Amino acid sequence: MKALLGLLGLAGLLALVEALPYTGLVSADFLPPTHRIASALAGEVGDSGFWHALWDTFVAWAIGLAIAVGAGIVAGIVIGTVPGLRAITASTIEFLRPIPSVALIPLAVLMYGTEIQSTLMLVVYASFWQVLIQVLYGVQDVDPVADETARSYGLGLWARIRYVLWPTALPYVMTGVRLAAAVALVLAITAELVIGAPGLGSRIAVAQASNAVPDMYALVAVTGLLGVAINLGARRVERRLLRWHQSVRGEVVV
Amino acid sequence: MLLEVRGLRKVYQGKERQVEAIRDLTFGVDAGDLVCLVGPSGCGKTTLLKCVAGLLNPTSGDVLLDGRRVSGPPPGMAVVFQEYGRSLFPWMSVRDNVELPLRQKKLPRARRRSMVDDALSSVGLGDTHDAYPWQLSGGMQQRVAIARAVAYQPNVLLMDEPFAAVDAQTRADLEDLIRDLWHKLGVTILFVTHDIDEAVYLGQRVIVLSSSPTVVREDVDIDLPDARDQLHTRAGNRFTELRTHIYAQIQAAKRESTPGSTDAARDTHLAKQVLQ
Numbered sequence: 001m002k003a004l005l006g007l008l009g010l011a012g013l014l015a016l017v018e019a020l021p022y023t024g025l026v027s028a029d030f031l032p033p034t035h036r037i038a039s040a041l042a043g044e045v046g047d048s049g050f051w052h053a054l055w056d057t058f059v060a061w062a063i064g065l066a067i068a069v070g071a072g073i074v075a076g077i078v079i080g081t082v083p084g085l086r087a088i089t090a091s092t093i094e095f096l097r098p099i100p101s102v103a104l105i106p107l108a109v110l111m112y113g114t115e116i117q118s119t120l121m122l123v124v125y126a127s128f129w130q131v132l133i134q135v136l137y138g139v140q141d142v143d144p145v146a147d148e149t150a151r152s153y154g155l156g157l158w159a160r161i162r163y164v165l166w167p168t169a170l171p172y173v174m175t176g177v178r179l180a181a182a183v184a185l186v187l188a189i190t191a192e193l194v195i196g197a198p199g200l201g202s203r204i205a206v207a208q209a210s211n212a213v214p215d216m217y218a219l220v221a222v223t224g225l226l227g228v229a230i231n232l233g234a235r236r237v238e239r240r241l242l243r244w245h246q247s248v249r250g251e252v253v254v
Numbered sequence: 255m256l257l258e259v260r261g262l263r264k265v266y267q268g269k270e271r272q273v274e275a276i277r278d279l280t281f282g283v284d285a286g287d288l289v290c291l292v293g294p295s296g297c298g299k300t301t302l303l304k305c306v307a308g309l310l311n312p313t314s315g316d317v318l319l320d321g322r323r324v325s326g327p328p329p330g331m332a333v334v335f336q337e338y339g340r341s342l343f344p345w346m347s348v349r350d351n352v353e354l355p356l357r358q359k360k361l362p363r364a365r366r367r368s369m370v371d372d373a374l375s376s377v378g379l380g381d382t383h384d385a386y387p388w389q390l391s392g393g394m395q396q397r398v399a400i401a402r403a404v405a406y407q408p409n410v411l412l413m414d415e416p417f418a419a420v421d422a423q424t425r426a427d428l429e430d431l432i433r434d435l436w437h438k439l440g441v442t443i444l445f446v447t448h449d450i451d452e453a454v455y456l457g458q459r460v461i462v463l464s465s466s467p468t469v470v471r472e473d474v475d476i477d478l479p480d481a482r483d484q485l486h487t488r489a490g491n492r493f494t495e496l497r498t499h500i501y502a503q504i505q506a507a508k509r510e511s512t513p514g515s516t517d518a519a520r521d522t523h524l525a526k527q528v529l530q
Contacts, residue, residue, distance in 0.1 A: 006305060145340035148309050151326075152333040153355035163354060167345040244345045245387055 076135025
């Protein structure tokens with residue numbers, strides 16, 4: 001039922017876009033009707049250049065996200081478990097975190113030009129903080145009774161991280177990963193669009209420059225679909241990993 | 255003497271003020287004993303237990319296990335906490351929860367498996383291995399926590415008000431389970447409770463603590479027969495005498511902690527009378 005209503009909403013949007021250019025409210029030059037966007041999309045799908053661009057974007061997104069998640073988790077656990085480190089790093093994190101990744105574009109261009117590294121740098125910078133902040137929250141959430149239990153049974157630091165801290169932080173980590181996955185896609189497209197690194201973003205820029213407006217819309221729609229797919233995938237992984245957690249397991253009859 | 259507490263003192267250092275939770279505690283537990291600690295609420299029972307378990311450093315004084323000073327959680331000691339829901343790990347199945355401490359002991363897989371099986375069946379949970387703790391009732395969860403302690407094969411088992419959060423009928427069953435396991439395993443048990451009846455029913459000795467700052471108020475021998483059961487033991491005269499005596503001691507301890515009270519002497523007197 002919910003899925004049906006969702007599809008209905010989407011159909012409404014497509015119908016609106018189809019109708020709007022005919023009403024004269026917007027020019028068909030800037031917003032082509034749905035059927036023209038759809039046929040442009042069909043054309044893109046038949047073009048190997050499109051698939052290359054999609055692959056490039058995906059690779060930049062995936063590698064950037066992987067680096068950010070790995071670094072965020074390690075940094076978060078180290079900062080959260082070494083006494084005093086949290087206090088030392090707090091102000092620095094609060095200073096660096098709000099810096100918009102796009103402000104680093106000039107630096108990225110200076111360092112890597114239009115290579116994939118430029119995109120990676122922006123993606124990693126933006127998504128790293130999302131993961132780090134969540135891991136820090138997660139590390140703080142360790143139940144003192146659980147930790148004392150582990151200590152009383154002789155679990156060392158490494159075992160306590162592995163069996164107590166990590167599972168406690170995992171729900172937070174998953175939230176961080178989902179947020180980071182979305183941000184990483186935004187930054188991957190932005191970097192390609194502005195810097196011209198290969199990918200969907202630069203293809204959008206090319207379409208715009210050559211006045212292929214329906215193609216531009218079609219590519220924008222693809223980035224949206226990519227975002228939806230990423231979010232769905234992340235949720236699936238989350239539900240699998242956290243089947244023991246209150247948020248997933250639901251009410252239990254005892 | 256297996257476990258010895260000597261001149262234990264614990265002061266919590268706050269920002270504004272310091273709180274002396276334990277002033278001076280000295281007592282010992284022989285190997286194979288089942289000793290209960292009772293005291294008025296807020297008397298630092300949990301603090302004491304954490305110091306004994308090596309989870310908390312005392313301000314001064316020593317805890318000795320087998321003659322060696324306890325400075326961190328010692329091997330051969332297991333703790334069962336009151337908050338079973340937080341002490342069991344919800345991300346692990348019952349089997350994995352019980353098995354985790356054994357993995358740390360680096361025991362081979364097959365041996366671990368049989369130990370987990372034995373421990374779970376010894377607490378009457380033969381068929382819940384694959385369930386998660388949160389799928390079980392409170393009493394069953396505490397049984398899992400006890401099984402985890404049993405599987406660890408400790409010399410000393412510390413229990414911190416383990417049955418405070420379960421209903422009365424389950425509590426009676428678990429009390430009998432503890433007596434039963436104690437007989438079978440020959441483990442030394444230090445059992446902290448605020449429930450006087452429970453202390454008298456379970457223990458060979460009951461150590462009565464004063465109000466905070468805590469000292470030992472009295473060390474009572476429980477001269478009830480070794481074979482105990484909920485129906486007859488609790489109905490006996492001697493049981494009633496002992497519980498009344500300890501109750502009066504605790505009432506006196508509470509009054510003493512209220513400045514200007516003159517009733518403490520009366521209660522102490524009453525406590526003595528009951529046992530004559």
